[in-house]
Amino acid sequence: MTRTARVRRRLPATMTEQAAIDRAFMRQALDFGARGQGTTSTNPCVGAIVTQDTADGPVIVARGHTQPGGRPHGEANAFDRAGPNAAAGGTLYVTLEPCSHRTIRAATPCVERSILAGVKRVVAAMADPNPRFRGLGFALLRTAGISVTTGVLEAKAQRIHRGYVLRVTQGRPMVTFKVARTRDGYAGGAAGTRIAVSCPAASAWVHLQRAHYDAIMLGIGSVLVDDPLLTVRLPGMAGRSPIRIVLDSQLRLPLSSQLVATVGEVPVWVVATEAAPIERERALVAAGVEVMRVSAGADGHLDLTEMLQLLGARGINRVFSEGGPTIGEKLALAGFADEVIVSTSPKVLGxxxxxxxxxxxxxxLANPDLYRLADSGLIGHDHFENFVRTA
Ligand SMILES: NC(=O)C1=CN([C@@H]2O[C@H](COP(=O)(O)OP(=O)(O)OC[C@H]3O[C@@H](n4cnc5c(N)ncnc54)[C@H](OP(=O)(O)O)[C@@H]3O)[C@@H](O)[C@H]2O)C=CC1
Ligand SMILES: Nc1c(N[C@@H]2O[C@H](COP(=O)(O)O)[C@@H](O)[C@H]2O)[nH]c(=O)[nH]c1=O
Ligand SMILES: [Zn+2]
Structure with a gap:
């Protein structure tokens, strides 16, 4: 052996070093997968990275993420990109337990793909939340002689996959409520007047968030005042505009609204109670809007539990509710506001x-038993706080 080769041969990583390496690659897998957030429902946005050990340490040979519409899965996408034999003897980093069962679409399960690819180790962030399959993928991999490490950056994975987890375990999507306020605390002017609260950078960030959800949801109160579009208006991202949902117990949505006018470009779903007039439904349906009915709650408005179950049944994993303040508070009080984003502008309404x-x-939000402040900081001139529900 030459002197150079002797110097370059790496010793195996210690357990602490290996754990740090695992976290670093898992962070990349989570970030890579999360790019597809909002495009993969009903599936989760899984990220996968394949590494090979070299004399210079581990290197990435392929990355993959769940493709739009939910197939191929992240692992399959990574193996496809790696090409023949490139993954043999390598390590697969994946943000969710690999699937072990064939679906009706009959693709090879990712456990089988991993075995066929010849990986020697699988590192996963979290188990499959589906009680029917939980742990099965890990067990099959171990039976095939593959070393399995689980729980790496699990908290981050649970947050990224929260919509999928909630839909699978509770039948409802994850909901983020976002509201922008002036420094003196207002989201709108008095008596039904719209105000521009956010600065341009913050507005662009909100549009980027929209692109990472399956649906944007608004109360009819906001729609009547703002006549919003609720699309993603960022360069090159118009195609990422999610379904637009209006909570409208009595079907008051005007046929002349921008939402109805643009229904051919981005779908609009309106959720009403059984009591809403049938002729309003007919008119909206004729205009291209999809109308859904749920029961009225004790207060006469939509039953929010039933409404979210309906969205879950329609395959929606993640809902971005831009308000208004009435809906936001109602969602939170019912335990459905999984994340709350409050942006505060330096502007004053006065x-x-x-x-x-x-x-x-x-x-x-002030109760640490219910919410924790997960992120905060400036975007442009506006200060953002992102609260995550803990209970
Ligand atoms: N700065 C910001 O970020 C934002 C500002 N705004 C501003 O806020 C104002 C509107 O907000 P707000 O008045 O709170 O209206 P909302 O958008 O919260 O809508 C409230 C309406 O939603 C309907 N609704 C359906 N289901 C329910 C339910 N379960 N519980 C309660 N209401 C339900 C009700 O009408 P019905 O019973 O007829 O269905 C209710 O009147 C406007 O001035 C707008 O400009 C709005 C959004 C964001
Ligand atoms: N005015 C205001 C917000 N308003 C929210 O955005 C909706 C309008 O969306 P669009 O028509 O697509 O621009 C509006 O109905 C309300 O939900 N949001 C913010 O981040 N900052 C703001 O200053
Ligand atoms: Zn799979």
């Missing part, structure tokens, strides 16, 4: 308007 964070929600 007179009483529509309070952005209503008292019930404010009390919940």
């Amino acid at each position: 007179h009483p308007g529509i309070v952005a964070v209503r008292p019930g929600l404010a009390a919940m």
Whole structure:
């Protein structure tokens, strides 16, 4: 052996070093997979990275993520990109337990793909939340002689896959409520006037968030005041505009609204109660809107539990609710606001308007038993706080 070769031969990583290497590659797998957030439902946005050990340490030979529409899966996409034999003897980093069962679409399960690819080790962030399959993928891999490490960056994976987990375990999507407020706390002017709260950079960031959800949801109160479009208006990203959903117990959505006018470009679903007039439904349906009915709650408005179950049954994993403040507080009080994003602008309204964070929600956000502040910081001139529901 030459002197150079002796110097370059790497010793096996210690357990601590290996754990750090695993976290570093898993972070990349999670970030890579999350790019597809909002495009993969009903499937989760799984990220996968295949590495090979070299004299210079482990290197990435392929990356993959769940493709639009949910297939191929992230692991399959990574193996496809790696090409023949490139993954043999390597390590697969994957953000969710590899699937072990054939679906009706009859693709080879990712456990089988991993065995066929010849990987020697699989590192996963979390188990499959589906009680029917949970742990089965890991067990099959181990039976095939593949070393399996689980729980690497699990908290981050649980947050990224929360919509999928909630739909599989509770039948409802994950909901993020986002609201922008002035420095004096208002989301809108008094008596039904729309105000531009956010700065351009913050507005662009909101559009980027829209692109990472399956649906944008708004109360009819906001729609009547704002006549919003609720599309993704960023260069090259118009195709990432999610379904637009209006919570509208009485079917008050105007036929002249921008939502209805653009229904041919991006779908609009309206959820009403059984009591809403049938002739309004007929008119909206004729215009291309999809109307769904759920029961009325005790307050006469939509039953939010039933509404979210309906969206879950329609395969929606993630909902971005841009309000308004009434809907936001109702979602939170019912335990459905899984994440809450509050942006605060330096602008001042200067007179009483529509309070952005209503008292019930404010009390919940201040309660560490219910929410934790996960991220905060400036985007442009506006200060963002992102709360995550802990209970
Ligand atoms: N700055 C910002 O980020 C935002 C500002 N805004 C501003 O906020 C104002 C509108 O907000 P707000 O008045 O709170 O209206 P919302 O958008 O929250 O809509 C409230 C309406 O939703 C309907 N609804 C359906 N189901 C339910 C339910 N289960 N519980 C309660 N209501 C339900 C009700 O009408 P019905 O019973 O007829 O269905 C209710 O009146 C506007 O001024 C708008 O400009 C709005 C969004 C974001
Ligand atoms: N005014 C306001 C927001 N308003 C939200 O955005 C909706 C309008 O969307 P669009 O028609 O697509 O621009 C509106 O109905 C409300 O939900 N959001 C923010 O981040 N910052 C703002 O200043
Ligand atoms: Zn799979």
